Amino acid sequence: MEQPPGYARCGPDKVWLLKKTMYGLRQASRAWYKRLKDVLETAGYQVSSNDPALFHKLNPEAAFASVHVDDILSASASLDEVQDLKSALRKVFDITNMGDVKHYLGMKVLRDRKRRMLKLSQRQGAVELKQYQELMGSLNYLANCTRPDIAQAVGLLSRFLHAPTTEHAAASKSVLRYLAGIKDLWIVYSGSDTIMKGFCDADFAGDLDSMRSTTSYVFLVNGGAVCWGPRLQKTVALSTMEVEFVAFTSGASEGLWLEQLRANYGLSKAPVLIFNDSQSAIAMLKNPIVQSRAKHIDVRYHFVRERVEMQEISVSYNSTKDMMVDIFTKPLPANSFVACRAGMGIK
Incomplete structure (x- = not known):
């Protein structure tokens, strides 16, 4: 926070x-609720007592108020009870009277008083959700077939398929703009080097929601990518060496196949040739001695050690x-992004 100009x-x-309190502070929502x-x-x-966002008044007439941040139904x-509530709120806050409820929190409300019927619908939201899901399906197809350069962005956006927001929709449009700007990129396979080379890596606790890490790998033949992908790891790792162990497991499994x-x-x-930038993880694979910081690593990730000893994998x-x-x-700076893209044979 900085002082005003x-x-x-x-x-x-x-x-x-x-x-x-001020808008945007961590305690602002709590202060608003208390007020x-x-x-x-x-x-x-x-x-x-069952829902802190629901208020009730039973005498003289039953009345209810449902609160969602600053939207009150x-x-x-x-x-008269409804008008009294509006008057009480108007004395303290600037409020907008929306009249009979027709839309609330993205839901369409249809009331048939004669038939004593109330209907709720999110048709527009469902249409938008379907559009987002269809877009992610198309982008995933591109990312899996010929455009590994969008795999990270598409993979991240695909985590919100069931509850996308306007921010996710805007980000997906950024991916579309990127694709529209460079439609004529190809994965180029050339030369006589038929030796398959694999590269695997991982970030550390990159997913802020789960604190899990992301594994990434790519395999090249004749200078072009033949298999690639980011994968969110299934467990929370305690060290960078551990995340590299998990990354080696994913990469080795794909490489052996x-x-x-x-x-x-x-x-x-x-032997499957795999490159990595973690010297400690490579040392552990080549010299499998017991170390205190590696004792907890799940046994299923140690199969790479066995394959290295069997000379089926070379790290x-x-x-x-x-x-x-x-x-x-x-996300990478533009120069690094272009260099990585070219390194996979995308030209």
Whole structure:
């Protein structure tokens, strides 16, 4: 927080005392609720013991007030009770009287008084949700087939398929604008180098909601990507070495499958070559000694060690700046993004 423009700074030892809450502060919503609760209780309402956002008043006429932040829906058998509530709120707050409820919290409300029927619908929201889901389906298809450069953004947006907001819709349109600007990109396979090379990496606790990490991998043949993807790890890791172990597991599983597929097509079978930028994880794979910081790592992630010992997998170090799979784990500056994209043979 910074002081308002135009006020002189009085030195590092002087601080401002905030006498009341401000919009945007962490405690602002709590302060608003307490203030609204006081006003409603003064008007004779009581807070429900089952739902702190529901207030009721039983005498002389039953009346109810449902609160969602600053949207208040009132209901009563007596119109006077509804008017009294509006008057009580108007004395303290600037309010807008929306009349009979027709829409509330994105829901369409249809009331048939003669038939004593009340209908709720979210048709528009359902249409918008369907549109978002269809868009994500199309973008996922692109990301999985020929456009690994959008895989990170699409994967992140796909986590909100069932409850997208306007921010998610705006972000999805940014992906569309990016695609529209460079429609003629190709994955180019060229040269005589048929040796498959894999790159795997992971961020650390990159998902702020679950504190889980994201695994990323890509496999190249003849300079072009043949298999790739970001994957949100299923468990919370305690160290960067642990997340790299999990990343190696995903990458190795994919690489072994690809190598078997290549063997089916008559290509000579060779150890799967995987590059990573974690020297500690590589050292643990090549020299599987017991370390206190690795004791807790789930046994299923240690199968890579076995495959390294069996010489089915070969692990090597690659510097962080040359790890093209960074494009899958986080947003990158433009220059780094273009370099990673080109590294996968996308031209």
